[in-house]
Amino acid sequence: MSTVTIHDDADAAVASVADGATVLVGGFGMAGMPVTLIDALIRQGATDLTVVSNNAGNGDTGLAALLSAGRVRRIVCSFPRQKDSWVFDGLYRDGRIELDVVPQGNLAERMRAAGAGIGAFFSPTGVGTPLAEGKETRTIDGRDYVLEMPIRGDVALIGAHRSDRLGNLVYRRTARNFGPVMATAAATTIVEVREVVPTGALDPESVVTPGIYVDHVLDLSALEGDVA
Amino acid sequence: MSTVTIHDDADAAVASVADGATVLVGGFGMAGMPVTLIDALIRQGATDLTVVSNNAGNGDTGLAALLSAGRVRRIVCSFPRQKDSWVFDGLYRDGRIELDVVPQGNLAERMRAAGAGIGAFFSPTGVGTPLAEGKETRTIDGRDYVLEMPIRGDVALIGAHRSDRLGNLVYRRTARNFGPVMATAAATTIVEVREVVPTGALDPESVVTPGIYVDHVLDLSALEGDVA
Amino acid sequence: MSGTLEHLDRGPLSKDEIAAMIARDIPDGSYVNLGIGQPTLVADHLDADSGVVLHTENGMLGMGPAATGDDVDPDLTNAGKIPVTELAGASYFHQADSFAMMRGGHLDVCVLGAFQVSGGGDLANWHTGAPDAIPAVGGAMDLAIGAKEVFVVMSLFAKDGTAKLVRACTYPLTGLACVSRVYTEHATFVVGPDGATVVETFGIGVDELRGRLDVDLHRLTT
């Protein structure tokens, strides 16, 4: 449905996230991370979450704060260990969070598959490594592949640069990263943008995420207005 | 290699196409069809070609002219039969061309798979139909899928709107269609563009085909200058 | 609705009346793909303020009406290669992305023509199976399995009088159990796992339909 809801209230934007949901969280490090939506999700209280994200939180804000609040049962990511991943590191060493490490390209492609209606695909990444253990393998045209399954989200929380009122999105520089893929892979996609522009103001050639993939848009410029 | 060659001579742009090559030909109908490159390929003389394209030629120009010249042994396409596909229709009824009909989405996804290093993928399209006969099927999460294999090209001939000198491409409106996917799926990608602009003149956010996928660019504006 | 509506005081629907009925059944704000031919007529009956957004599988959301005069642009066509226009809020994407959108279940409705539909919702619309026919499938198989709801618009009977709503398709299939509604000049149907249910009839009654169709027909129940 093209009935995108534009919000000036972060709490309203994330109101529907349920306990036990699988939440796709955009961002590569802090670039593209939907910090305002994550803060609202912490206030909202949903718990027992599975989070799918490239990293497992940086510093003490954003995804790290959600982990710190004890809301995440399991995290699926490619690169949890970083110099500023102390929140995750502590939870993991204490056995308080499950970790599923997925190579970054397989992580992206598995979410793309979910969004694109692909049932499964053969990837050459990870063949012969511990991350392929227990997975079906096949040799095709002389090359070895591992069968990888889609990763679907109940909800995606992503950050973008601008949205129009139909939810068409443009991103900025490498903050684009996982946003476009996650938007396709979740039943409900919630986006925070720096600015909502009138429909028709975005160049149709340059729209990266068509509004069909977007359900809720949080207009950070309206939010900041409220706060000021 | 980023050593893209910019041509003002269509014959030079297609000089390397070999007999027996698999040639991916862009365009949906005439929109995005690289007519000038195809005309040059006819002059170049390569024969016994397999052509992969959405249609099997329209009218008497472009792909239809290549078929008419007897250079195509086999065509892989989704929609050969159209009101102006008389060239193909005649060859097919005379048994002078092989036809492999592939659903349009599978055609696009199979070329994407080739470009993306995916060994094979399970598609729900075509399950239970004659176009899935003889193919492996599998039920995943309660849904039936058919295993589809990549389609690779030796050469892609595509049309785009503009290129910079590194081969970064932008398209225009629905003429984009198969161009970006074919550029990724061929060993050598040859593009005709209306205009070559200086490197740096295209917005990096709006580049649709990064130059890494492009080998030869024919600058139609330079060509038209020659002709005039 | 309490029971099947039998409109016996009028004749069959015109093509425009069928298109209007389909338009009425498309929820506001839907993302919709209209197939080539008769389905295209539905666009003329969608309210401008319905918020319905049209997808064309050659790579666009936000497609506007057919282009005329100076608006004709060879770079902008629909799936039938007819020049069309662009609405505010449109976007363009390549073929793999366009069919990912379709196959991934993101379109709400697609409207297709058909040679045959079975009571269970099987669709045959790409190939007559005739030995001299040139097969051409285009995006039909992707649309059939991709959209959340597949509406078929067709004449109820072929030119030779054969019924096109059937117990089992005899033409080569486009998709299995994919159609949810069928719109014809004589009647509209819901089809699917529970078989075919007659929603409304026009100039013919359910009992007479039963006599002319080789498929179990249910009446709507309250």
Place this chain on the structure above:
Amino acid sequence: MSGTLEHLDRGPLSKDEIAAMIARDIPDGSYVNLGIGQPTLVADHLDADSGVVLHTENGMLGMGPAATGDDVDPDLTNAGKIPVTELAGASYFHQADSFAMMRGGHLDVCVLGAFQVSGGGDLANWHTGAPDAIPAVGGAMDLAIGAKEVFVVMSLFAKDGTAKLVRACTYPLTGLACVSRVYTEHATFVVGPDGATVVETFGIGVDELRGRLDVDLHRLTT
């Protein structure tokens, strides 16, 4: 080159000298991905007119040097989350497209660090296997199997003196038979199906290397 070059009149290479050697071995016009850490140094040794284009797997081609001062933009980082700059002719793309580019074999060279490399070119660089280590793979496995050529830069010996060029990796693998060249402070190697061949040595001879490494070492032949 006629035979392995043994530079016995000098000491081991510095990190900058290693980076310069790698830069020298990257053909002009290559599309290159430089891994986090020591591989990043290679960028400082690429000629501006070499036409080499840098890929960063978080979604960019045409990456420029690290950003400083007012050029720092939180929306523009490399794979190590370091702020970087954009060169003319750059382009941005999402993660699925970025890894399609990598997995699809379109990058000419990637340069990675390693814990271990085998003579056959197996790579271990993501996990020490220690029970208390937190595994983190990032794009390493995709890069290992994706680029046309994978160059490894590493110290030849670990801090405890153990050789890192080995007969068979004991650390968990990143990729099988994927590395083509290995650059270390003491020597550079070609590895692959024919085993390890010493290309050049620095401050040590091939025979001494043979004594310190548990891997068959070939000399370059003319």
